[in-house]
Amino acid sequence: MTDAAPAPPSRAFVSLIGAGPGDPGLLTLRGAQALREADVVLFDYLANPELLRHCPQAETIYVGKKGFSEYISQEQINALLVEKAREGGGKRVARLKGGDVFVFGRGGEEAEACVAAGVPFEVIPGVTSAVAAPAYAGIPVTHRELARSFAVLTGNTQEGGAHYERLSGVDTLVLLMGVRNLEAISADLVAAGRDPQTPAATVQWGTTGRQRVATGTLGTIAQAVREAGLEAPAVTVVGEVVRLRESLRWFEDSDLFRRLQAAEAEAR
Numbered sequence: 001m002t003d004a005a006p007a008p009p010s011r012a013f014v015s016l017i018g019a020g021p022g023d024p025g026l027l028t029l030r031g032a033q034a035l036r037e038a039d040v041v042l043f044d045y046l047a048n049p050e051l052l053r054h055c056p057q058a059e060t061i062y063v064g065k066k067g068f069s070e071y072i073s074q075e076q077i078n079a080l081l082v083e084k085a086r087e088g089g090g091k092r093v094a095r096l097k098g099g100d101v102f103v104f105g106r107g108g109e110e111a112e113a114c115v116a117a118g119v120p121f122e123v124i125p126g127v128t129s130a131v132a133a134p135a136y137a138g139i140p141v142t143h144r145e146l147a148r149s150f151a152v153l154t155g156n157t158q159e160g161g162a163h164y165e166r167l168s169g170v171d172t173l174v175l176l177m178g179v180r181n182l183e184a185i186s187a188d189l190v191a192a193g194r195d196p197q198t199p200a201a202t203v204q205w206g207t208t209g210r211q212r213v214a215t216g217t218l219g220t221i222a223q224a225v226r227e228a229g230l231e232a233p234a235v236t237v238v239g240e241v242v243r244l245r246e247s248l249r250w251f252e253d254s255d256l257f258r259r260l261q262a263a264e265a266e267a268r
């Protein structure tokens, strides 16, 4: 008499995938592969829904915190990740997050939830908007002559408040989640010693057909953004590198921009 066959190993697995900043061409090859292999995909407001064409086989669940009539909390998302991974005999879950997985956006907490539940996971980094939105606006975050360092900071004052004086040695500042608080943040940066004449630019919906850019100085950028009517999601760059946009802007006049605009218009 033979013993019953051992239970097959569980398929439960979570891929935390950086979707890139918006342009669907900026997903990594490994990210695309994980989407093709997924049983379930949990995707964000900032992850381009166009990317779901990589996973027609999968159950897709929108867990964006924007556009939901009911607010879905981070704790609920963490719980759903684990629940879906354990469903049936275990499922492959792709968690598609805007930009990079571990640059804000609470990806670290999702990884911790997997660890706590004993669900194996992987991290597939993505192209972060902190670098890509400036790049598509013609702004390199570093430059041999103008900037030898950059810092990425949150403008969301709920996430811990600012320590701008600690950033005094950093050449380029890239501010995420800060459009609404731009007035206060720029004033704080000036109070912490940054020159109000420092060039600044805000890039809304960077790398997409909806990209729009406002420029000014640290002293004027909040007003420029207000006048242009720019809203979240947007990245603000502060530093001498912003001057380079004048000669390096490439995207807004490109075929790529027109193609993305056409594709987005069709999707709407």
Ligand code: SAH
Pocket (backbone or CB within 6 Å): 021, 022, 046, 097, 098, 099, 100, 101, 102, 103, 104, 105, 127, 128, 129, 130, 133, 175, 176, 177, 178, 203, 204, 205, 206, 207, 208, 232, 233, 234, 235
């Ligand atoms: N993990 C993401 C950031 C998440 S926090 C990343 O690496 O890009 C969300 C913030 O990211 C937004 O408030 C905005 O500041 C920024 N952001 C994301 N996508 C953007 C885009 N396409 N253009 C401009 N800013 C963007």
